[in-house]
Amino acid sequence: MNPPLISIQDLHKSYGDLDVLKGISLNVARGEVVVVIGASGSGKSTFLRCCNGLEAAQHGSIRICGQWLLKDGQDLCDKALNELRRQVGMVFQSFNLFPHMSILSNVAVGPRKILRYSKSESEAMAMQLLEKVGLVDKAHNYPGSLSGGQKQRVAIARALSMQPEVMLFDEPTSALDPQLVGEVLRVMKNLAQEGMTMMVVTHEMSFAREVADTLVVMAEGKIVESGPARAIFDNPQHESTQLLLQTL
Template sequence: MSAPLISISDLHKSYGDINVLKGIDLDIARGEVVVIIGPSGSGKSTFLRCCNGLEKAQQGNIRICGQWLLKDGTELADSSLNELRRQVGMVFQSFNLFPHMSILGNVAVGPRKILNAPKDESEKQAVELLEKVGLSEKADVYPASLSGGQKQRVAIARALSMQPEVMLFDEPTSALDPELVGEVLQVMKTLAKEGMTMMVVTHEMSFARDVADTLVVMEDGKIVEAGPAQTIFSNPQHSRTKVLLQNL
């Protein structure tokens, strides 16, 4: 078998005396979709943010896309970390779009500024990505005129513009009105079908059931259950998992 695209072992993260992550172990294969669920405060988002260096863990190992992000508690130098982040796209709860740029500009700016891509090339790719997320007709408008769901789809297109090998989603629909959630999840489902390696923190259980290869359940900074998603949905073993899934 090939080596995991993402390998995490003995990951610990604290804020002062508060232990947020208490020894996380997880391997993720290329093309695998891992959905992480758990109650608020269980460490899900912190775990995800550790996987691209936005949070600095104090102990453990993270190897991602062939590089050590964290080895024996020591993190990559900032120059190498920036290189790694090009391979690890991230979509947050908030959209973080540039309000002074058109939608096309928001998607094209990364490759042009960071990868030194020519303007025409970056804009051509941006048009293709906006079409992919169903927003090609919005290329020339500005973020203020978009709905929350549209802004989040632009944020996904922007992350994809760097041609990442991995996509991390930190509760990407939690800030959206319920009627706008579906349009964002549909884009994510398409990415999953295309073979994108994905780690998704979400409360959307129907999405997890439909898309996840692996379901990870966290509580109190630990993984309490993990395995094939369909197996866990049909026969959860841990009490926390049963509570989270009981309304399905």
């Protein structure tokens, strides 16, 4: 049996006296899509940010792509952390595009600066990724001329340009107008169908039901329920899950 691509054991995170994560453990297999849901303040975004070192947990272990991000509460050095982040792409609520660069340059800059691709190689890859997210025609536009949904699709293409083994999505549609949500979710569904390993924090329940292999429900810094997504949607066991699905 293959080892999990992501293994998280007994993760604890606090800010002063506030305990945000209280012993999170989760394994994610290669090619698996895990969707994390929970009420605001349940710790789900903090949990996701710990998985690429944007937040430092105080206790526990995280192993991703065969490398320890956190082991017995000890963080990676900066060099090792940067190396790991090449394998773990992340898409945020905000798009964080470079406003002074064209869309093509936004996607090509990572491979050119970090992976040492030539200008022509990085731009050829960027065009392939823009085609994947349906934005080839916007390659020479600037971010200011794009809708929110288009900007988020560029952000996904930029994350993919580093050829990651894992993609993390932190509420990728929460800042979008409702009519723009679908275009971003379609790109994410296609990635899932292609076998990308994904962890997604979202409130989009229809996406979770359709795409997730595993649904993880968090409440008050803990995982209160996890398992096959459709089974949990059809028959939630924990009171927090029942309440959450009733309100969303």
